[in-house]
Amino acid sequence: xxKYLIELGNELAAAFKEAGYDENxxxxxxxxxPDLCEYQCNGAMAGAKLYKKxxxxxxxxxxxxxxxxxAFSKVEVVPPGxxxxxxxxxxxxxxxxxxxxxxxxGLTLPEVKKSYIIDYxxxxxxxxxxxxxxxxxxxxESVKRIIKYMGHDVIGDIHLGDWGLQxxxxxxxxxxxxxxxxxxxxxxxxxxxxxxxxxxxxxxxIYPFASAxxxxxxxxxxxxxxxxxxxxxxxxxxxxxxxxxxxxxxSDLKKNYDNLNVNFELWNGESTVHDVIPGMVEYxxxxxxxxxxxxxxxxxxxxxxxxxxVPPCMILKSDGASLYNxxxxxxxxxxxxxxxxxxxxxxxxxxxxxxFEQVFRCARKTxxxxxxxxxxxxxxxxxNGKDGKPFKTRDGGVMRLEYLIRDINDQMYEKISTxxxxxxxxxxxxxxxxxxxxxxxxxxxxxxxxxxxxxxDRFTSFEGDTGPYILYTVVRxxxxxNKFIENGGKLEDCIIxxxxxxxxxxxxxxxxxxxxxxxxxxxxxLAPHKICAFLYDLANAFxxxxxxxxxxxxxxxxxxxxxxxxxxxxxxxxxxxxxxxxFDAPDKM
Ligand code: ARG
Numbered sequence: 001x002x003k004y005l006i007e008l009g010n011e012l013a014a015a016f017k018e019a020g021y022d023e024n025x026x027x028x029x030x031x032x033x034p035d036l037c038e039y040q041c042n043g044a045m046a047g048a049k050l051y052k053k054x055x056x057x058x059x060x061x062x063x064x065x066x067x068x069x070x071a072f073s074k075v076e077v078v079p080p081g082x083x084x085x086x087x088x089x090x091x092x093x094x095x096x097x098x099x100x101x102x103x104x105x106g107l108t109l110p111e112v113k114k115s116y117i118i119d120y121x122x123x124x125x126x127x128x129x130x131x132x133x134x135x136x137x138x139x140x141e142s143v144k145r146i147i148k149y150m151g152h153d154v155i156g157d158i159h160l161g162d163w164g165l166q167x168x169x170x171x172x173x174x175x176x177x178x179x180x181x182x183x184x185x186x187x188x189x190x191x192x193x194x195x196x197x198x199x200x201x202x203x204x205x206i207y208p209f210a211s212a213x214x215x216x217x218x219x220x221x222x223x224x225x226x227x228x229x230x231x232x233x234x235x236x237x238x239x240x241x242x243x244x245x246x247x248x249x250x251s252d253l254k255k256n257y258d259n260l261n262v263n264f265e266l267w268n269g270e271s272t273v274h275d276v277i278p279g280m281v282e283y284x285x286x287x288x289x290x291x292x293x294x295x296x297x298x299x300x301x302x303x304x305x306x307x308x309x310v311p312p313c314m315i316l317k318s319d320g321a322s323l324y325n326x327x328x329x330x331x332x333x334x335x336x337x338x339x340x341x342x343x344x345x346x347x348x349x350x351x352x353x354x355x356f357e358q359v360f361r362c363a364r365k366t367x368x369x370x371x372x373x374x375x376x377x378x379x380x381x382x383x384n385g386k387d388g389k390p391f392k393t394r395d396g397g398v399m400r401l402e403y404l405i406r407d408i409n410d411q412m413y414e415k416i417s418t419x420x421x422x423x424x425x426x427x428x429x430x431x432x433x434x435x436x437x438x439x440x441x442x443x444x445x446x447x448x449x450x451x452x453x454x455x456x457d458r459f460t461s462f463e464g465d466t467g468p469y470i471l472y473t474v475v476r477x478x479x480x481x482n483k484f485i486e487n488g489g490k491l492e493d494c495i496i497x498x499x500x501x502x503x504x505x506x507x508x509x510x511x512x513x514x515x516x517x518x519x520x521x522x523x524x525x526l527a528p529h530k531i532c533a534f535l536y537d538l539a540n541a542f543x544x545x546x547x548x549x550x551x552x553x554x555x556x557x558x559x560x561x562x563x564x565x566x567x568x569x570x571x572x573x574x575x576x577x578x579x580x581x582x583f584d585a586p587d588k589m
Pocket of ligand 1: 119124159328348
């Protein structure tokens with residue numbers, strides 16, 4: 001389906017052509033004087049030079065051809081040569097009707113599917129998720145869903161931080177606390193126990209403890225480095241213990257991400273590429289890309305046009321150890337080999353911007369990726385508290401994601417369970433959905449790069465630009481449709497007609513028509529906040545319509561069915577938007 005403005009433009013183009021002018025002059029834009037008209041065409045102004053004619057004459061010629069146009073209810077020429085336009089109800093409603101019958105409501109779906117990998121989540125094994133992990137998970141999941149909705153192939157990879165010193169620290173501390181563990185007995189050749197000798201709570205206490213200790217105690221730091229080395233060189237007991245750490249941690253992570261309705265196709269990590277690093281390093285050396293500088297192996301990535309200093313990309317440290325970016329580069333190599341993606345998108349805090357710039361340049365220079373594979377980093381801003389500083393618990397600690405979600409669930413349960421006729425179980429179910437929408441919408445409605453204030457009171461409000469407000473609106477539509485059916489109505493009998501009852505009805509249709517442009521835009525820019533903004537406007541337009549119009553009580557049967565068809569379309573579009581954002585609405589609330 002053509003976009004609305006393009007279709008209007010086609011009407012103008014035909015008129016320009018009929019009047020003997022270049023049809024390319026017939027572009028239509030949204031009016032910048034909404035008090036005067038809805039749309040405008042300034043082609044006559046541009047045509048004046050071309051045809052050495054007063055623009056008003058051209059505009060008049062064109063307007064004359066549009067006199068009988070079914071698309072416009074008003075065509076007005078204003079000096080010095082603007083064409084002001086209002087669209088006819090028939091055209092507007094007709095477009096919406098065609099949308100309602102089109103696949104995905106008139107989106108342009110790709111002729112050739114592309115393939116994408118979204119690298120998001122990025123938690124570290126043995127460390128609890130905190131509020132900082134929210135954005136990567138929530139934005140990444142949405143970006144992934146948008147791409148899929150647009151008809152492409154997409155894989156989400158969590159890219160666990162499961163390798164390197166962070167693991168050595170945990171192992172070294174376990175060795176201090178439980179030296180008798182069989183994993184530390186180098187002479188042991190039997191099978192290792194299937195049960196882990198620690199819980200996730202233990203790990204969460206051990207990691208920060210060990211990390212702090214290594215900063216004060218150089219001997220312990222050496223132990224941790226030695227443990228890291230043993231792990232990476234494949235010592236059996238160390239590998240087995242590491243596997244236990246990963247298992248315990250990953251099953252906890254899965255639970256947490258499930259609660260956020262975030263699902264990864266791949267649970268790969270930094271460790272996944274450990275064995276391919278030596279080959280990649282060799283390749284970089286042989287290709288003449290990597291050289292030794294101060295003992296370390298590096299690849300230069302600066303470019304002439306740089307305005308800021310872009311340091312070389314370090315591939316191996318002077319002791320031969322690999323780094324965070326070594327695993328990222330090797331991961332790129334593996335992803336190319338296995339999936340040959342057209343684009344890899346990374347979601348991290350924007351403080352990693354320079355880091356990804358280096359990695360991407362290095363991957364390009366060393367030809368780990370094809371020329372046409374895009375590497376994109378979406379750097380997001382910080383989640384702040386109401387004081388404008390990074391979000392903390394009341395006593396100033398780091399806010400665990402689990403607790404944050406639990407608190408919001410509780411708060412929502414409180415709201416939902418009072419004054420409503422619902423079983424406890426149902427209230428729990430519903431409040432979980434609403435809480436999730438509150439959190440996700442609260443995050444996604446902000447442009448990713450910006451910091452935002454995590455304001456629980458605002459996010460959980462049923463009014464204003466919030467997730468609960470969106471859900472509330474959707475529930476309202478669902479309940480009207482249900483009543484219509486209960487009263488014996490059939491949704492299949494309802495079609496959108498040319499009749500527009502009032503300005504609220506018209507406004508709702510005007511909101512619906514921008515769906516395809518909005519969604520395609522959100523996809524092109526990987527920007528979920530555009531969907532949120534659309535959804536909020538749509539919800540407002542619907543609610544005004546609802547308050548000003550008798551829907552089920554409408555006496556004219558045809559008009560009632562027309563309304564119901566518009567509601568059904570509004571619901572369908574809102575549900576697809578929510579699907580792309582990663583939450584859904586309950587049936588009542
Ligand atoms: N684990 C990393 C961190 O905590 C984030 C991983 C992001 N993804 C990547 N491919 N580097 O900073």
